[in-house]
Amino acid sequence: MTDQKEGSSSGSKPVIVVAVVWAVLTIATEILLASINFHPYGASREARISDDAFDFLMYLAAPIFVFVIVAVGYTVIFNRSKGGDADEDGPPIRDHKVFTRTWLLISTALAILVIITPGFTGLDELRAEPNPDMVIDVRGERWNWNFTYQDTGVETQDKLVIPVDTRILFRVTAADVLHSFWIPAFRIKIDAVPGRVTETMVTAEKLGTFADDETSRVQCAELCGVGHARMWSEVEVMSKADFDAWLTGAGG
Amino acid sequence: MAIVEKPLSIGTSEPVLADRPLGVLTRPKGGNGWRDWLSTVDHKKIGIMYGVAAMFFFVVGGSEALLIRSQLAVPNGQVLSADPYNQVYTMHGLTMVFLFVMPLAAAFANYLIPLQIGARDVAFPRLNALSFWIWISGAIFLNSTWLVGGGGADCGWFCYSPNSGVVFSPSHGVDFYAIGLLILGIASLVSAVNLITTVINMRAPGMSWFRVPVFTWMMLVTQFLLLFALPVITVALFFLMFDRLFGSQFFNPDTGADPLLWQHLFWIFGHPEVYIVVLPVFGIFSEIIPTFSRKPLFGYSFVVFSGIAIGFMGWGVWAHHMFVSGIGPVSVAAFSLSTMFIAVPTGVKILNWIATMWGGKIWFATPMLFSVGAVTMFTIGGVSGVTHSLAPVDTQQTDTYYIVAHFHYVMFGAGALGLLGACYFWWPKIFGHMLNERLGKVHFWLATIGMNLTFGPMHILGLQGMSRRIDTYSSGFGFALWNAVATIGAFTIATSLLVFFYNIWKSKKDAPNLPDPGPDPWDARSLEWMLPSPTPEHNFDEVPEINGLDEWWHRKYGYDDDGNVVRIATVEEAAQKGDATNVHLPSPSFWPLVVAIGMPLIGYGLIFNLWLAVPGGLATAGALFAWALEPADDPDAHHGGSHDDHEAPALTGADTNEES
Numbered sequence: 001m002t003d004q005k006e007g008s009s010s011g012s013k014p015v016i017v018v019a020v021v022w023a024v025l026t027i028a029t030e031i032l033l034a035s036i037n038f039h040p041y042g043a044s045r046e047a048r049i050s051d052d053a054f055d056f057l058m059y060l061a062a063p064i065f066v067f068v069i070v071a072v073g074y075t076v077i078f079n080r081s082k083g084g085d086a087d088e089d090g091p092p093i094r095d096h097k098v099f100t101r102t103w104l105l106i107s108t109a110l111a112i113l114v115i116i117t118p119g120f121t122g123l124d125e126l127r128a129e130p131n132p133d134m135v136i137d138v139r140g141e142r143w144n145w146n147f148t149y150q151d152t153g154v155e156t157q158d159k160l161v162i163p164v165d166t167r168i169l170f171r172v173t174a175a176d177v178l179h180s181f182w183i184p185a186f187r188i189k190i191d192a193v194p195g196r197v198t199e200t201m202v203t204a205e206k207l208g209t210f211a212d213d214e215t216s217r218v219q220c221a222e223l224c225g226v227g228h229a230r231m232w233s234e235v236e237v238m239s240k241a242d243f244d245a246w247l248t249g250a251g252g
Numbered sequence: 253m254a255i256v257e258k259p260l261s262i263g264t265s266e267p268v269l270a271d272r273p274l275g276v277l278t279r280p281k282g283g284n285g286w287r288d289w290l291s292t293v294d295h296k297k298i299g300i301m302y303g304v305a306a307m308f309f310f311v312v313g314g315s316e317a318l319l320i321r322s323q324l325a326v327p328n329g330q331v332l333s334a335d336p337y338n339q340v341y342t343m344h345g346l347t348m349v350f351l352f353v354m355p356l357a358a359a360f361a362n363y364l365i366p367l368q369i370g371a372r373d374v375a376f377p378r379l380n381a382l383s384f385w386i387w388i389s390g391a392i393f394l395n396s397t398w399l400v401g402g403g404g405a406d407c408g409w410f411c412y413s414p415n416s417g418v419v420f421s422p423s424h425g426v427d428f429y430a431i432g433l434l435i436l437g438i439a440s441l442v443s444a445v446n447l448i449t450t451v452i453n454m455r456a457p458g459m460s461w462f463r464v465p466v467f468t469w470m471m472l473v474t475q476f477l478l479l480f481a482l483p484v485i486t487v488a489l490f491f492l493m494f495d496r497l498f499g500s501q502f503f504n505p506d507t508g509a510d511p512l513l514w515q516h517l518f519w520i521f522g523h524p525e526v527y528i529v530v531l532p533v534f535g536i537f538s539e540i541i542p543t544f545s546r547k548p549l550f551g552y553s554f555v556v557f558s559g560i561a562i563g564f565m566g567w568g569v570w571a572h573h574m575f576v577s578g579i580g581p582v583s584v585a586a587f588s589l590s591t592m593f594i595a596v597p598t599g600v601k602i603l604n605w606i607a608t609m610w611g612g613k614i615w616f617a618t619p620m621l622f623s624v625g626a627v628t629m630f631t632i633g634g635v636s637g638v639t640h641s642l643a644p645v646d647t648q649q650t651d652t653y654y655i656v657a658h659f660h661y662v663m664f665g666a667g668a669l670g671l672l673g674a675c676y677f678w679w680p681k682i683f684g685h686m687l688n689e690r691l692g693k694v695h696f697w698l699a700t701i702g703m704n705l706t707f708g709p710m711h712i713l714g715l716q717g718m719s720r721r722i723d724t725y726s727s728g729f730g731f732a733l734w735n736a737v738a739t740i741g742a743f744t745i746a747t748s749l750l751v752f753f754y755n756i757w758k759s760k761k762d763a764p765n766l767p768d769p770g771p772d773p774w775d776a777r778s779l780e781w782m783l784p785s786p787t788p789e790h791n792f793d794e795v796p797e798i799n800g801l802d803e804w805w806h807r808k809y810g811y812d813d814d815g816n817v818v819r820i821a822t823v824e825e826a827a828q829k830g831d832a833t834n835v836h837l838p839s840p841s842f843w844p845l846v847v848a849i850g851m852p853l854i855g856y857g858l859i860f861n862l863w864l865a866v867p868g869g870l871a872t873a874g875a876l877f878a879w880a881l882e883p884a885d886d887p888d889a890h891h892g893g894s895h896d897d898h899e900a901p902a903l904t905g906a907d908t909n910e911e912s
Contacts, residue, residue: 014611040716050644057642061635064599068631071606072624081546081613089809089817090547090612099607100551100600107599115592115641120585122644127581177415178511180576180651184717187648191577193512194414195505198578214717214729221651221719223408225420226334229722 014074022063022070029062041213043185043206043237049125050187053118060110132169132201136162138218140172140179140192143227145218154250159234160218163243164204172198180221183235185213189221210234279839279882291840293377296787298384299363300682303675305388306356310668312395313347314746316340321706321742324735327727337723338406339425343395345409346429349529350436351391353663356671357532358387358443361471363682365447367780367787368465370456370796375449377838378879379442385848387439393852394432397425401859405429408721410522411492413503413514418496424859430493431855437482437489438851444475444482451475456779458798462556465778466549469556470535473563477524477531480567485521488514497858512577519570527566530630530662531559533670534601537623540677541605543776544620545612548802551604558597565594575646584643591641595634602631617774618692622673625700629665633658636711654714660707669699672752680773684786685763691755698748705741709734771827777805782827790835793828841882846875 038058039051079090135150148155160183162168172181174192181200182189185208190200210216220231238246280291289297319340323331332340362380366373374380397404401424407416416426451472455464464472492514494500501507503514534555542549549555571579571587605627614620636658640646649655672695679687713734718725725731772781779796780787782804800806807826812818850872857865 038712038715046644050648053642054639054645054648057639057645061638065631065635068602068606069628071610072628075545075606075609075612075614076616076624079545079609079612079614081615090545092548092811092817093550093607093611094548095551095554096607100554100603103603104596104600107596108593111592111596114638115589118644119588119592119642122642123581123585123588126644177420178412182651182719184648187644189576189647189650193505193578195508195511196578217717219717219719222412223338223721224415225406226338226723228338228719229334229724 018070018074022067025070026063026066029066030059033058033062040215041185043204043208045203045205046126047187049122053122056118129167133167135169135171138170138172138181139175141175142225143231145233152247154247159236161236161238161246162204163240164207164237167203169199169201177224178222179224182219182221184215184219191222204237207237207239209236280842290845291842293381293838293840295362295366295374295380298380299359301384302355302359302362306352306359309347309351313344313352314749316344318742318746320344321739325739327732328724334723339404342406342408343404353529353667355387360674361447364780365450365468365471367791368468368778369451369454369459370779370792371454372791373838374446375454376446378841378844379446382844382847383439383443385845386851387436389848389852390432390435390439393435393855394428397428401425401428410518413511414505416492417504427496427859430489431858434486434489435851437486440478441482444478447475456795456798463798463801466538466555467535470531470559473559474528474531477528477563481521481524484517488517515574515577519573523570524566527562529667533666534559536670536674537605537627540619540623540673541608543774544615544617545609547608547612550607552801554600555604558600561597569594572640575643576650588641588643595638598634602627618689618696619673619677621693621696622669625696626666626669629661629669633661633665649714651720652714653710653718656720657707657710657714664703680769680785681780682786685759686769686773687759688755691751695748695751695755698744698751702741702744702748705744706738709737770823772823777802779804784830788830790832790837793830793832843875843879847872
């Protein structure tokens with residue numbers, strides 16, 4: 001998107017300058033993006049899908065954002081005038097069809113690309129493997145989370161314990177007002193709606209406790225009254241053997 | 253805020269009583285001082301009142317923001333407990349959206365639209381006054397909940413059910429929310445009808461649609477959005493009010509209601525509302541950037557059409573606020589798609605502004621600084637907004653501080669900064685003197701640095717797991733550093749606002765010693781700059797004939813044979829003198845004020861005691877009758893200048909200005 005500026009009366013030099021600066025800064029930004037991790041601790045398959053999609057978007061956004069900054073920066077530095085000089089005017093360019101069409105084409109193409117992948121593909125991936133190995137009923141009430149392990153009748157409140165590498169279906173509902181079932185480390189979130197059951201699935205891939213990383217928690221994300229901030233429970237991911245032992249110990 | 257009061261010049265000749273038209277009542281004469289302001293139907297005075305009131309509520313909402321940031325500055329903050337905290341951020345959101353950004357945009361719309369299209373006033377001047385008075389009574393009503401309602405609404409600005417029900421929110425805050433927003437909605441609806449009619453019917457001769465200035469275009473699209481969005485929220489608010497006051501069961505899940513109904517209704521209004529806030533600012537950018545780049549707007553028709561496209565597409569994206577609410581996968585996919593595509597016309601606009609600057613002769617006066625800064629902030633808000641369109645990514649972000657960061661880049665970065673830039677740009681037109689440039693630049697840098705310190709870190713906080721609307725967080729969560737930075741940023745923004753107010757005061761004080769800015773201090777392009785500053789009561793001496801886009805610029809400049817720009821007339825030669833004496837203006841009226849005073853009384857009556865609604869209903873209904881019975885056109889009432897000549901409204905278009 002660099003060669004569309006022939007319409008400028010100042011010739012092609014500004015175009016080349018902007019193109020070079022844009023290219024250099026874009027590469028620098030991409031390297032920077034690649035070296036920064038925006039994401040907190042991720043412990044699930046879903047976390048990888050979500051984080052990869054976000055990173056992909058950032059890589060795509062970088063050249064566009066850098067272009068805006070460089071173009072604005074160039075004009076700010078090199079197209080300044082003192083002001084008040086009323087007889088000095090810029091060239092009256094009202095349109096430049098190649099430029100606008102290229103921009104429109106590129107932005108539309110990018111939108112289509114991104115919405116297909118990682119948008120739809122990510123959505124599809126999240127919904128893949130629809131058969132759970134385990135079902136946990138989650139009930140939000142002001143201001144606690146209750147977890148019931150189906151088929152065992154085990155119920156916990158302060159802590160959600162799940163086995164690693166197991167496809168888990170959460171069937172979520174609420175007793176009173178809306179809550180939102182969010183585990184930041186897993187990148188899953190689904191509203192808890194009174195009178196309805198909403199579902200979300202996760203496969204944890206790493207062992208860990210709340211003490212290891214504070215994003216391993218069930219955090220309420222929908223305003224539910226004065227206890228909203230304190231409505232969270234610890235999450236622990238155990239090995240399958242440990243989990244079975246825990247479940248037995250808890251009464252299952 | 254400094255208001256230059258311009259006393260009406262009352263004619264000295266005797267009233268011609270014999271010519272009085274039939275009517276039970278007379279029209280007030282306006283008079284001087286406060287009576288003039290209370291009864292005015294002048295779109296410029298109404299615009300100024302909107303502006304002053306909006307800045308007042310900016311201070312109110314800003315103080316609430318400082319309370320929020322003080323509470324969150326450190327882990328386990330002790331400034332506010334959870335209940336008042338919930339009230340404060342709810343009222344902060346409502347105040348900033350409905351009582352600051354929207355009315356400040358309305359202030360410019362009121363003041364500028366008639367000037368930009370070459371009209372004498374809006375189509376229905378008394379309705380215009382009614383809009384303002386209803387808006388201000390709604391604003392006072394909404395905030396009076398602090399004093400008489402037992403605290404503010406505590407349900408967040410989108411006030412999801414069933415948390416908004418009486419069981420979970422027993423104070424009167426949510427009642428004030430519902431009725432307050434209903435009253436404010438009436439004001440916006442009336443104003444939308446008025447401004448749409450004005451733009452469609454009252455453009456000066458020759459001003460075809462593609463000669464209409466972009467600010468007016470964007471305001472027109474905004475008014476259509478209001479016209480169609482407000483009925484939706486009105487229905488929702490009525491449901492909520494009936495639920496709370498009369499025990500209807502629209503939103504109670506225990507009786508079989510679906511809590512998602514409120515969410516859909518709210519966001520069908522709520523997402524267009526975002527464009528209602530931001531489109532006026534797009535219009536402002538499109539006026540300021542060409543002026544200071546000394547180039548015509550690049551791709552005028554592109555900017556207009558993309559604005560219209562946003563106006564249409566804005567209706568199809570609401571459910572992206574609800575990706576985790578349990579709506580089906582097809583809904584999620586469809587709304588992802590529409591959300592992604594609304595980025596395209598928005599990107600077009602950013603491109604157009606950059607291309608306008610490209611190769612220009614940029615004069616970095618304060619308005620330009622604000623506009624360029626706001627476009628840049630808007631680009632950041634746009635990029636973070638695009639990330640919401642992907643459901644897997646949005647799942648992590650929604651209801652977290654990432655969202656708070658995103659919409660503040662749009663609402664504050666683009667919206668508030670754009671509007672503040674507009675204050676600097678149009679100040680000389682409205683008040684007849686410039687604002688201090690040096691202080692303006694200090695204001696800009698403090699505000700921009702402050703907002704990036706405040707809202708930038710919130711992206712990180714959201715991704716790290718900080719939910720929205722939490723009143724506290726424990727030190728173990730790792731939120732402390734960035735919250736502290738955000739709080740410092742918030743106080744920096746507050747300082748910038750103090751600089752702005754100081755600037756207003758100082759500029760007013762210094763004005764007599766500075767050269768008169770004249771009609772056109774920025775060498776601008778649209779018609780309002782053709783008039784003396786401040787704009788005379790009657791606007792145009794003669795309604796101008798429009799020959800092209802940027803009419804005013806073309807009256808100053810032409811092209812030589814080589815296509816170079818040459819000046820063909822000085823501002824003094826081309827501008828109107830503002831000395832017309834025979835202009836017939838709409839008469840003032842007190843009835844819009846009385847209609848509006850009744851409305852909050854009805855509101856208090858509904859909440860506390862129905863008997864209170866009786867005087868309110870009588871005031872409103874009675875004033876509407878009185879309004880109908882006062883003569884539409886009172887020859888005794890004042891005219892602009894000395895009214896020594898009634899017979900010849902020598903102006904085309906003057907007749908169309910008669911009242912509703």
